[in-house]
Amino acid sequence: MFAASFDYHRPRTVDEALKLMREVKDARVLAGGHSLLPAMKLRLASPSALIDIGRIAELNGIRAVKDGVQIGALTTHAAIASSDVVRRVCPVLADTAAHIGDLQVRNRGTIGGSLAHADPGADYPTIMLLLGATLTASGGKPRDIAAQDFFVDLFTTALKPGELLTSITVPPTGAASAVYLKHRHPASSFAVVGVGLLVEMRSGKFSDVRISIGGVTVTPVRAKNAEAALTGQAPSEENIAIAASVVADALENPLGDTYASGGFRVHLATVMTKRALTQLAWKAR
């Protein structure tokens, strides 16, 4: 566990960080360090330099904005889990953050680091896709990226070289109910499968259904067929079963490892979607 040597920079402002990102070759941005440092210690990553954004105050914090809640990229999972604003505006996000890794991970790991790393087993990508969050990047011209466009491939995002994820804006869940279910890997605690569900009911029927699934494919995906099968339908056991049966449509080329094969992950996603729907349908009654 001994990393190769590297230079270390600690910018105080986003502008300083962006300047370093432009100027230092083969550098990596260090946030909470929970993915990058282990990779460096195993020599799976050997950046020439680290740009530690950990002291940039403007990247940290949670505030209510008119279209939801804005969360600085450096905000820790623990801060999100315990934030009154998040819990009021978007409780499912607070619940999700509260169940990431363990206490030490939640105290150090950051939302921006997790999203920019885009691990398929991470929880935030699935939730951001579910909630239709907007990710804001600086560098070049500041721009907003919709969650559905942000996750491109395994460990690959829409961020361009020189761009830094600065904040995430999550819309309020409002009258909708949402839940995130996770099948934890027994060793790593990452999501083998994570299912995010958001439903809104009107006159006893599903008026809005969103299902997002992480852990199974290289990026989280929406189970569009299942969503369509439920929209406008009553939350009956039968309708839920029909929807669950088409969850797999969205899960092409599933990932597998020694713990869970791709096929089993698809099965878990199906069962967990059914359970999430049953849970929220029950609550809505």
Add this chain to the structure above:
Amino acid sequence: MASRILGSAIKRREDPRLITGQARYTDDFVLPGMVYMSVVRSPYAHARIRGIDSSRAAAMPGVLGVFTGQQMKDAGFGPIPCAWVVPASDTKTPPYPPIAIDTVRYVGNAVAIVVAQDRYQARDAVEAVEVDYDPLPVTVDAFKATQKGAPQLHADVASNVCFHWKVSGGDVEAAFRDADVIVKDHIINQRLIPNAMEPRAALAQFSSASGEVTLWSTTQNPHIERFLLSIDTGTPEHKIRVIAPEVGGGFGSKLPHYPEAAMTIFASKMVNRPVKWTETRSENYHSTTHGRDHIQDVEIAAMKDGTITGLRARVWANLGAYLSTAAPGIPTILHGLMLSGVYTIPNIHEDVFGVFSNTTPVDAYRGAGRPEAVFMVETMVDRLARELKLDPVDVRRKNLIPPFQDGYTVATGLVYDSGNYEGALTKALQMADYPKLRLEQAEARKKGQYLGIGVCTYAEICGLGPSQVAGAVGFGGGLWESAIVRFHPSGKVHVMVGISPHGQGEETTFAQIVANELGVGVDDVEIMHGDTDQTPMGWGTYGSRSTAVGSGALMGAIKKIKEKATLITAHLLEAAPEDIDYADGKFFVKGSPDKFKTIQDVALMANVAWNMPKGVEPGLETSSFFDPPNFVYPFGAHIALVEVDVETGEVALKRYVAVDDCGKVINPMIVEGQIHGGIAQGVGQALYEGAVYDDQGQLLTGSMMDYAVPKAENFPNFELGMTETLTNVNPLGVKGIGETGTIASTPAVYNAVADALAPLGVKTLNMPLTPERVWRAIQEARS
């Protein structure tokens, strides 16, 4: 007063230093001029080494030297010896060079070492050593490795079969011929990674002036380590000092004599500096010994009423690429001889093939051999019960050895010391309320919930053991223990022991014994261990032997203290020695308890020696060696309740009841702690853990991100009970308790899951019982 100390749950004196960070582990030691070693390891599971170019590495900053296996050999360092060659098994012992010279045989095999000023420089230089490999075909499976056409690991080991060992008792052919029913299974007792919290480390200091070597090492047995180092390093035994400072768990994985110990000594000689090596967790996964890895074909013969008449098995035990220190003894003596379990099975036969493969060497892991026997027997008993539609508890009762106090000979020839298996089972069933559990299970099934109840009744062989037997079964050492009890003038006590505890708590329990026997305070006693220069010869801590054997030596030394104190007291009180009695720390004249000397009075007089009896030497210090007449056989009954989610295959452990009998209990809190940890590790094997290699010998579970060690959240509160059946093998009547939890909990939990799934028609399940495996087994049964 005295009786309160023995059997009292006093807090472990080891813990304050451990939980405040004051404990000093091998890696904490820093010596003047110390430098660091890092090991170049093979990325191939099997390859010929065509060449090693270390020129670039040698020129890097801080590098003092890069050394190869050939250089080590040229410096007089020999192959790593195997210390347990089982007789009548035609065991092959191919050379095990500490650093590979021409061939690597597993991923992680050492190829070269780098010595540098700091750890980072050493690691950087490792990357720069260029090794030219010519990859060879790979075999990783113990059965496949024996088949025609399998790649051969060692030139003189045909079909990779290191040994073929047999055990027989009774007439097994007749048993199977006359059986009403025969039940068979093919069991994979999977490979496990021991995962001691502290990784291995070694710090060697060679003095060119004196020729002496001091080695700080994460070993469970410093005296054995010294003995074996004297064989392979060419340093005479009296010039070697091995120190095992705080050792952070071992579970058997720190029992072997490892190449890295010899390497650091070699490196220290080459650079004339103290050299330290501490493994990374990745290195630990690849180069510290693994455990288990059996393929077992087993069948039992029985009558319709559930009476078991025979057991027959063929076992392929994976030894890994080389023979580790104790490797051959584990799947043979510690496994095959225990196939009767707690039952009166009269006819037994087993063939065990020890097999080389392109994997990390396999050696002892908590339970070492007994889990592989108990799992086999206990899951087969449940299989038989299902076949005969009998309650598994009834089948057990039908076959249990009746209570005995003075020895019971089983079919394999072992003589169990004492046991009351029915008693432990009855107690466990009462604690679990077994009939009620069965009713709950039936109710739950009506609601579509799948509860499973698993029972395991076990006995195990530990407290290793009589030295004469050690010799007879091919163990290359003795198995006695030693102790020195030294009273200081003020009545305080130092005790030096040959065992080397590393988490088991003997500093506390041994102090309790001394306090109990001699009437000093527990805090007046200091227990010293783990340094070959400061402690008497002993054979170390493994096989649940430290208290079972070590306390025998301690009791012997205490007896001699009492004898000498009696002489001194008699002299001081002007009485005859035969008129002196002892109770509660006082030596007194029989019939006149007010005429007495305390042990402290005696200690002072013995040390100042102003007025000693004629012919009695000054000082109050005795030593004793204890060689037990037999092994000890702790036993018990465990019951697990699980719920299986048949949609996802997830298994939840709902309740766990354990009744264990380790004879006399010295400290119930420490006993319970041992049982807790043991259960957790055993459940780990049942549900979570398993080392997986791919066909090319790459370890797919190479880190804690993939290899699942159980977490506290996986367990309910354990419900523990004890029975106390003394042994007459040692003075206190104690049996070992270090491994029982691991031995019993794996089959208990497995049986519970199998019980839950039986109504679904599930017949075959392999550990670990991960959700996917359970789910697939259900799907197969349904289709």
